[in-house]
Amino acid sequence: MQGTIDGFSYGAVTPVAAFLMACLGAALGLRCTTRSLRTERSFKAGWLALGATSIGSGIWTMHFIAMMGFSVEGVVIDYDKAITFASLAVAIGMVAIGIFIVGYRGATRMALVTGGTITGLGVATMHYLGMAGMRLPGQFEYDTITVTLSVVIAVVAATVALWAAVSIHGFLPSLGASVVMGVAVSGMHYTGMAALNVHLHPGALVGAGSDDAQTAPLVPLLIGPGCFLLLAAVVVMFDPLMVMGTPDWDDPKVLNGAGRRPGIPAPRPVPRQVPRFGTHADPASFHSGPRDPAPPGEW
Template sequence: MAAHVHHFTYGAFNPIAATLMAYLGSFLGLLCTERARDAHNRSRRNRWLVIAAFAIGGGGIWLMHFSAMLGFDVPDSPVRYDLPVTLLSLAFSVATVGIGLLVVGHGERSQVKTVAAGMLTGGGVLAMHYTGMEGMRLSARVHYDPLLVAASAVIALAACTIALWFTVSVRGVRRVAGAAAVMAVAVCGMHYTGMAAMSVEMDPSIVPSATGIRPLTMIVPITVLTAIIIVGVALSALQAMTEEEFTDGAGVPKRGVHAEAPQPWTLRQPSIGGLRLSPAARAVAAGRAAGAARPSPSPSPRPAPRPPTFDPTVAGAPVPQRMAPTPPAAPVAPVAEPGGPVAGPATSGT
């Protein structure tokens, strides 16, 4: 006997929450993937891709799935979830998405690599969904429509490939946000298409396990995991951004570009002894410290004085004095020695 299935037990709350979760995880993951393409070395790029895998696989896919499944109910049967299989679906999601991101995140960009990465990422979405559905325990037998299952697979594979193509082809937060919207719609569309493919046939001989998890019990771990993933991804992204900003490609700290100027002691200490410095006093002290730290310009050499020039057009201009030429020295007359010949110029004999 076919049983009636409710997919929206709490109205629009579950699909809206699932869509927001898918969008947030996809946006953070694709943004990290874009940052990985700009990373300087392999280790830093792998770090970005691991963060992206947890953001997309853990937050955008797995948490989206179980946020939507909180609204699933079968009135004629209790609904339970097997914990090991549920955790296995999380591992499938993160692992397959991570492999796909590693393919598209390394090496030269090509359409073949983008399609291969999209197939792996979409396969991760499908593996997570149907593994999670396998972990659901009902007093019934579950059947799937092959056509709708195939449709859900096409939606997941195509949309994930398009989203990754946007990520490696375009730049900027707005374009990444658009790619995240495409992926979020794909994940949610695949989920509800796969749920539409499911039909339930009651079988009283099947008894759900007493150790299974109730759907409402999963609200607390879902909320905690959501907070952990969001905070962890945000902190890791900020730390990686700061490291890339202050270091070069080899991991060596940059000097002089982003180095922070040392603050004066008066800026770090609001008080001196028992006296508390006012903001104005701290500002004056900071200005003096900055002035003392600033190097003073070296004095320029003073030019040598130039002699005055005569300009006949200017009245009262100094008239240069001409110096008289020095007369040539007079020839010295020969002096006659007593009792001797008179010295004169030598003449040649004839």
């Protein structure tokens, strides 16, 4: 028996909320990836890991917020928690592989294509694995052509996002890249949902399931990733490297011709040598430049 699918049970609320979460995850992930390219190797892995977790969590949260508006007439939908969280792990893991490739290999064509393909496949795998975790009295059937289109959208979106992370600088361009990725991820999700048909088992219509019954299983699952995204936003906003002292203070792009940042006075000369003995230092013994050679007979 063919099931009647409604992907917008709450109207525009779930698509808009899902899109905003996708944009938030993309913005945090792209920001972290950009920061990783401007820091020392000791900080690079941390920024890349935070970026991958942000993008993966944002995509996963976007998917299940959108699924709050998904319903099949007459049945109640539940979710297998193990498979659902496995889809989150897959999303973060595959996105991490793609981001680390670009983070350590740079913006080469091969790195972008490889990283974007792996990241995009991770997004698509997360989507369909998450769908496999749904439990209802029926089975899913997908249109192959539409599924292929959704995977292509995911790969292209991921490749463009990684290119933007390493090539576009500045707040507004980064914000624009995050919006583009949010649109692409949302488009991939709803393209994949358009490929779906539900065939219910005989006798599966046990009464109309309420909207609250559809969303109740998802709300507890979204708390953890949602809190992580908020925490990641705080970390990015306050930027720990700015507090501890960024390793790129000496970047020639941010220094003027005198070797210092504009508007910051030159540092005072540092003494080359300090007297080793005595309690009072003789000012004459401090030299900012090379010492004169000692006269003959003196050490």
